[in-house]
Amino acid sequence: MRSALVIGTGLIGTSTGLALAERGVRVYLRDRDPEQARTAAAMGAGVDEEPAEPVDLALFAVPPADLAEAVLTAQRQGLARGYLDVGSVKGELHRALRAGGCDLSSYLGTHPMAGLEKSGPLAATADLFEGRPWVLTATRETDTEVLNLALELISLCRAVPVMMDADAHDRAVALVSHTPQLLSSMVAARLEDAEENAVRLCGQGIRDVTRVAASEPAMWVDILSANPGPVADVLGKLATDLDGTVRALRALDSTEPGERKSGARALEDVLRRGNTGRARVPGKHGQTPAVYETVSVLISDQPGELARIFADAGAAGVNIEDVRIEHATGQQAGHVQLMVEARAVPVLSAALRERGWALRGQ
The missing domain is CATH 3.30.70.260 (ACT domain)
Incomplete structure (x- = not known):
């Protein structure tokens, strides 16, 4: 890969540009906000100008609602040999592209599993993706050359390629990314009108749970709007657990010994299931979790x-x-x-x- 066009110079686009530019790729930057593209260029993520000829790779890092039209337009203009997006939702996008007449042989949907609660080019770093999974949703129609370009991109960003079906990816990120974002925001929202004395007691636990609640709301509305069904499915199961936990706590407040005992058992059950689920989260370097x-x-x-x-x-x-x-x-x-x-x-x-x-x- 000698040249790339990054369309969308927010956190992900600028970080990709920085990683590619550091490794000798000629990177061109484009954004609907010219000031943001200039900022990314000033940081060393590439040059704020249009390429004079088709590039090897066009990378789309725009909001999910804009991705399909951006890819289709770029293909009609013949901007690149290969077209990749880095959106966080893949299934509906793939169907929209197919319906719009996309050349699916030169397109590949990808998603780097990396990010920050901050957004914009100033939050970008060249090592954002280092050691992180980068999902590829290749299909039978994906051209081998485009797949190789994607694998080269991931290697240059020092990420780890993971092959997944598009809809399986969307169900996975609903569980491990999109739902946690909502839950973090819901817990943080409880602090909005809390008494000052309560807020002063905040410790590491509440800081851990609410860290991603500092994310940009408009960005997350775009993401969740592109993956509402799978997220709602996970939240529905959580709602069942939440209802059961509320009943268990009410039972613990009862004067009946039998109800208190039943409530304690129900609470222990959900806490134990939490232990089991937490133990499945990959540990250091993706290995089996170790207890330290x-x-x-x-x-x-x-x-x-x-x-x-x-x-x-x-x-x-x-x-x-x-x-x-x-x-x-x-x-x-x-x-x-x-x-x-x-x-x-x-x-x-x-x-x-x-x-x-x-x-x-x-």
């Missing part, structure tokens, strides 16, 4: 403190598998939770104490 122990260290909110604690862990020969930071309310301090293998806990704890760190609960 946590070493919690008190840390001040000062420059260089995180670097120092990581350096001390490295000097002790301990690999940090994961890390979380829990900020203290009203103080310039917090706790860093270092996740390590169980056998590394005593080694790391002793080494950190020796270097003057204060450990919590150990």
